Amino acid sequence: MTDALPTGSSAPTVLRIILGKRLKELREAAGIRLDAAAKALSVNHLTIRRMENAQVGLKVPYVKELLRFYDVGEAEVAEFIAMAERANAPGWWYPFRDALPDWFRAYVSLENDAEVIRVYEPHYVTGLLQTRDYARAVIGAGFPHEPEESLEQRVDLRLRRQELLERDDAPTLWVVLEEAALRREVGGPAVMRGQLDRLAEAVELPNVTLRIVPLAAGPHPGTGGHVTYFRFRERELQDIVYTEVGLTSAVYLDQRPDVVTHLEALTRVSLLAADHVPDPRTYLGNLRKEFDR
Structure with missing residues (x-):
């Protein structure tokens, strides 16, 4: 490749x-x-x-x-x-092809077949853990001129992707979120409370790990932007890293030096998060109270 x-x-x-x-x-x-x-x-x-x-x-x-x-x-x-x-044969996402940007179509296929997914997200709650209301607010902000029908199709696609976490062969999902992503109010206080409740439920799943990087943690290797790392059951396929480039494109990396660099950064950020927020459940509960208004 x-x-x-x-x-x-x-x-x-x-x-x-x-x-x-x-x-x-x-x-x-x-x-x-x-x-x-x-x-x-x-x-x-x-x-x-x-x-x-x-x-x-x-x-x-x-x-x-x-x-x-x-x-x-x-x-x-x-x-x-x-x-x-x-x-x-077309993947399950084929009916949603109009809702998939060209540069994101490969991502859905990789996500669907991954054994391990590791995500660093600095801006929003990662898509696999979003509620419908939160997803609609985020997608609506990203596509302000989208017709209502197309917007709903994009939301439906995001929610459909989440079904992989409930499969018998569900991947291991390891998510590192910046505190800013959780404090950014999306859709209003009620939407945020629902989203924080969803995260609290997700961390109880045996295949989901959540880490939170507080603002007080300072600079770290992940501050360059969103990163997703995929590892696959099929050992013939090497690990792949996805990074976004601006608003309209992305890069998929599979060369070992690139993958190792990103994986090391993800590991370091995850360890930093665990040092600062050892109990994400307590953090989420306290933050939820701030949206009780």
Whole structure:
């Protein structure tokens, strides 16, 4: 993979990323160059590269021809084709595609298949733990000119994403929130009370950990902005870090030095938060009283 996942309507599923990597491994193991593989299909070499980088869907006839060209056994070909057909199937979020910015489509797929999700959020409560009222206020502020119907679709998508925390194979979610994110009044006192109650419930879940960085903690490695780290059950897929760039784009990093740097920063910030706020439940209860008005 490159250091940025493809986005847009063709944003890949995790399975498609893994199969693309496997195609590349099989080609290289067979000692076949990109241009030779392309010639076997009568296509441009960029088509092969895009397949390997999960930038396009995996056309089954192309995949069959490539695997046979790479001298892959029939049993493995059949298994690969079955997985390619699964990888090409639309994700559950497909009906919400109009509500997904191009640069965020890959994020939803990664989130859906992650085993571990670690989030640092300096501005708002992270999306996976937002209430409907809070989410609507945040999304409405971010899309002030959005028609009501489109706004509700974005809210519905955010709430649907949260269902992964209730699955039998739910990921481990580790969230570090800045105190400013919790003190920023979103939607009014009643909405904030409901949101703080939601967080208090979430920290009781066995797969959710919450850390809070108070303003008094001072500067730290996470002050650059929002970061999400993904680790996957499929060990063929390396860890990935997502960072937002401005209001209209994001970067997906999978090169080890980049991932390690961000993971170390997340760990240091989490330890700092635990030192300053060892009991998030008590903190949330006290803060909730400040919105009793």
